Amino acid sequence: MSELLIDPDNARFRLGVPDMDSVHFEFIDLVNAMAEANQARFLELFERLVEHTLAHFEREEQWMTETGFPALQEHRADHQRVLGDLKAIGQRTTRGKLALGRAYVREQLPGWFALHAATMDSALAAHLKSNPVS
Numbered sequence: 001m002s003e004l005l006i007d008p009d010n011a012r013f014r015l016g017v018p019d020m021d022s023v024h025f026e027f028i029d030l031v032n033a034m035a036e037a038n039q040a041r042f043l044e045l046f047e048r049l050v051e052h053t054l055a056h057f058e059r060e061e062q063w064m065t066e067t068g069f070p071a072l073q074e075h076r077a078d079h080q081r082v083l084g085d086l087k088a089i090g091q092r093t094t095r096g097k098l099a100l101g102r103a104y105v106r107e108q109l110p111g112w113f114a115l116h117a118a119t120m121d122s123a124l125a126a127h128l129k130s131n132p133v134s
Contacts, residue, residue, distance in 0.1 A: 003036055006114070015121060020124070027049075033045055034046065039098055046090055047090070049105075054083060060075070064076075068131070070127075071123060082116075
């Protein structure tokens with residue numbers, strides 16, 4: 001049985017916006033796959049994680065812009081911080097600092113994701129339910 005860094009069965013990750021929930025569970029699957037991946041697979045998955053997260057954040061930011069989400073700037077700032085971390089750690093990981101990448105995925109991403117989903121994304125989900133994207 002593989003180790004789970006983020007529990008996909010945790011109800012707090014189901015925010016009730018199907019598109020958002022789907023993307024979140026893709027993120028969870030990627031992070032969990034990285035837990036026990038060998039070096040080559042970890043590097044491949046890290047690259048996919050960065051691409052996925054960039055697309056994920058772009059989609060959310062598009063929804064926020066289209067619907068006039070009041071906390072857009074704060075939400076976007078958190079996205080930019082995480083993307084910056086992912087890119088910086090990804091560069092160091094591909095240059096041989098695999099332990100750094102593994103530590104970030106294991107020790108930082110799960111906690112960040114849980115907090116982000118419970119606060120910023122849950123607020124966005126509530127907003128989207130009242131202000132559907134056209």
